[in-house]
Amino acid sequence: MNQLEKLLSKIESKNAVIGVVGLGYVGLPLAVEKAKAGFTVIGFDVQQSRVDQVNQGINYIGDVVDQELKELVLTNKLVATTDYARISEVDAVAICVPTPLNVYQQPDTSYVESSTREIAKYAHEGMLVVLESTTYPGTTVEIVLPELENTGLKCGENVFIAYSPERVDPGNKQYNTKNTPKVVGGITESCTKVAAALYRAVLEGDVHEVSSPAVAEMEKIFENTFRHINIALANEMAILCEKMGIDVWEVIDAAKTKPYGFMAFYPGPGLGGHCIPIDPFYLTYKAREYNYHTRLIELAGEINNSMPDFVVERLMHILNDDGKALRGSKVVILGVAYKKDIDDMRESPVLPILTKLYKEGADVVVVDPYVPKFKLNGEVIETHALSKELIEQADVVLLTTDHSNFDYNLIGTSARVLFDTRNGMKGYPKPEKYTKL
Numbered sequence: 001m002n003q004l005e006k007l008l009s010k011i012e013s014k015n016a017v018i019g020v021v022g023l024g025y026v027g028l029p030l031a032v033e034k035a036k037a038g039f040t041v042i043g044f045d046v047q048q049s050r051v052d053q054v055n056q057g058i059n060y061i062g063d064v065v066d067q068e069l070k071e072l073v074l075t076n077k078l079v080a081t082t083d084y085a086r087i088s089e090v091d092a093v094a095i096c097v098p099t100p101l102n103v104y105q106q107p108d109t110s111y112v113e114s115s116t117r118e119i120a121k122y123a124h125e126g127m128l129v130v131l132e133s134t135t136y137p138g139t140t141v142e143i144v145l146p147e148l149e150n151t152g153l154k155c156g157e158n159v160f161i162a163y164s165p166e167r168v169d170p171g172n173k174q175y176n177t178k179n180t181p182k183v184v185g186g187i188t189e190s191c192t193k194v195a196a197a198l199y200r201a202v203l204e205g206d207v208h209e210v211s212s213p214a215v216a217e218m219e220k221i222f223e224n225t226f227r228h229i230n231i232a233l234a235n236e237m238a239i240l241c242e243k244m245g246i247d248v249w250e251v252i253d254a255a256k257t258k259p260y261g262f263m264a265f266y267p268g269p270g271l272g273g274h275c276i277p278i279d280p281f282y283l284t285y286k287a288r289e290y291n292y293h294t295r296l297i298e299l300a301g302e303i304n305n306s307m308p309d310f311v312v313e314r315l316m317h318i319l320n321d322d323g324k325a326l327r328g329s330k331v332v333i334l335g336v337a338y339k340k341d342i343d344d345m346r347e348s349p350v351l352p353i354l355t356k357l358y359k360e361g362a363d364v365v366v367v368d369p370y371v372p373k374f375k376l377n378g379e380v381i382e383t384h385a386l387s388k389e390l391i392e393q394a395d396v397v398l399l400t401t402d403h404s405n406f407d408y409n410l411i412g413t414s415a416r417v418l419f420d421t422r423n424g425m426k427g428y429p430k431p432e433k434y435t436k437l
Contacts, residue, residue, distance in 0.1 A: 003126040003158045004190045010091055011197050014038040018198075019093035021115045023050050023080060025274070025344070026132060026166040027096035028061045029177040032069060035077040037202040042090060043080040054080035062342050063168070063176055087122035092130070092198055095119070095144075096166065099133045100278065107136055107282050113143055120147040125158040128194050130184075131213075132166045134220050134279050136286040139163075140213035145187060156188030162195035163213035165220030170273070171342040181205040185216030224279040225297055230265040231276070232300035235307055238267035238437050242314075249423045249436060267437055269400050269421040270307040270349025272338020277304070277347045308352040311421055311437070312360075315398060318419055318435055324395055327361035332394040334411070335401020336368045336383065340422075343370040350400045351376060365390065369405055388414045399424050 001009070010016035016039060020031040023045040035041040045051050053060055057070035072078040087093060097111035112133055119129060129148060131140050140163040145155060153159035164184045169175060182199045184207055186192030192209050199207045210216050234252070241248035248267060256264040271277040280301065284294045316326050338348035345351070354376055357364050366383045367390070373382045384390060386407060391397060391414040399411075402424030411418070412429035421437040 004160070004194060007091060007126050007128060007160070007194050008197055011194070011201050014201070016091040016198070017042065017089055019044060019087060019090035020096060021045075021093060021119070022096040022098070022111075022133075023047075023054060024096065024098070025061060025063070025170060026168050027094070028054070029063050029168065030094060030096060030132070030166075031078060032064050032072060033177050034202050035072045036068065038077075039202070040076075041072075041078045042086055043078065044082070044084060044087070045080060046082060048082055051080040051082050054078070062170060062344075063172075084118040085122055087119050088124060091126065092128035093119060094130045094132050094164075096132045098274070099135050099282070100274075101281055105281055106285050109135065109139060109143060112139065116144050116147045120151050123148055123151050123153060123159060125153065127153075128160040128162070128191075128198065130162045130164050130195050130198075132164055134165060134224070134275060134282070135217060136221065136282040137214040137217040138286065139217060141187065156190050160186065160188075160191040160194045161213075162186035162191045163216045164195060164199065165216055165223075167220075167223075170344050171339060177203070179204045182207045183210060183216050183219055184208070185210040185213045187213060218283075221279055221283045224275050225283060227265070228271070228276050228280045228304065229296060229300040230263070231268070231271060232303040234265045234267040236303050239310060242437075247436065249426070266423070267421075268307065268349070269311045269353060269437070271304045272346065272348040272350075273344065274346045277301075308349050308356065311353055311398075311400075311419075312356045314435070314437075315357075315396065315419055316360075318417060318433075319396055322395070322417055322433065326357070328363060329395040330363045330365065330393060331357060332390060332397045333357075333364060333366045334368075334386070334397060334399045334406060335403055336366055336371050336374060337401050337403075340402050341370070341404050345371060345374055353398075353400065354381075365394075368401065369403060386410070391415050 018034045018039045018041045020027045021044045023043045031041050031043045057073040059066045059069045095115050097115050100108050102108045131144055144161055148159055155161050162184055167180045184196045186195055196207045196209050238248045252264055255262050280297045284297055287294045319326055319329055336350045337345055367386050368383045371383055373380055396417040397415040399420045402422040408428040415431045417433040418431050419435045
């Protein structure tokens, strides 16, 4: 029996030990699903605090069920460690580490590189290595493959390497790690075969095989670039509609009645999260190697990145119409997370809005039931609870994240001036001075 057959047999019998490197928004839910499927899972992370929390059965990711994590830890199906030497115990490992942009808006693959180096130190025959981190086309072949083959292993024969992009949408109640379809592209056919077999043994969603890691890497970038550009279009429509005195939300509601050829995207105060504001620029970076300028992507970035400034400018005009200056006005911000019903603040557009409001001398109070405190420009800011008194005292209320558990009746009946950037007040009572993005 060759190494491929041995590994496939271990996966089929659920005797394979699975490793997950990076226990964040992608890695921990994946580790939990693999353990729930019957595999023994070892999670790896450089943060001792995360490792300690997992080993105590303490959940810190919204998409993971607390009790499920506890049970998996108690039954020894899931354990976490900072010791990469335990890679030698695993039969398959998924790399789920961050891929941010650096200060020059270029891809920072250092986390992928360091994780791959650590895996390579303890790599062995019959191992599958899958990169899940979102990155530019070519990363798996350019970074992961050389590190592993430098150990003397041969890809497709005694070590198997593939790329399978994460598809995590924090807070999504319908689609999660378990039921979202998966795309898999291996360096060789045998790599694709064994990676697909592992995901089929774990997930309920379809596993779609593609011809190479580059196709899978490009597919993921395309997904998020599609959203990035269409959100930019919605934002530009919002700016134009405001100038023309047209309700952009009503326009979108009307357009989405068409059963074909249209998909609804909505404007907002800017883009947030680790994917949409960042991933398209991985493609922009890679395109330069081919002497190609990704004009549409970069223009969409300009539009989306300008939205926080647009929101503050609109806020100034709203206050001005009320006979007040922004400086000294009490502004109550509703929501600081980048999207509704989660505590994730990565790249939240509310942060640049807050920075500008503080710079302009506004008296700002932040309300977010999911975020008790956060850091802004090195300072810790504590959020407040929503109350009738707080809303009544505000010179203007700015709704930036439409959390479901906000009391919109209270907001609408207590606020004197309200600027709604999410159309969160739809269907609720509104104050006389009410403005939508």
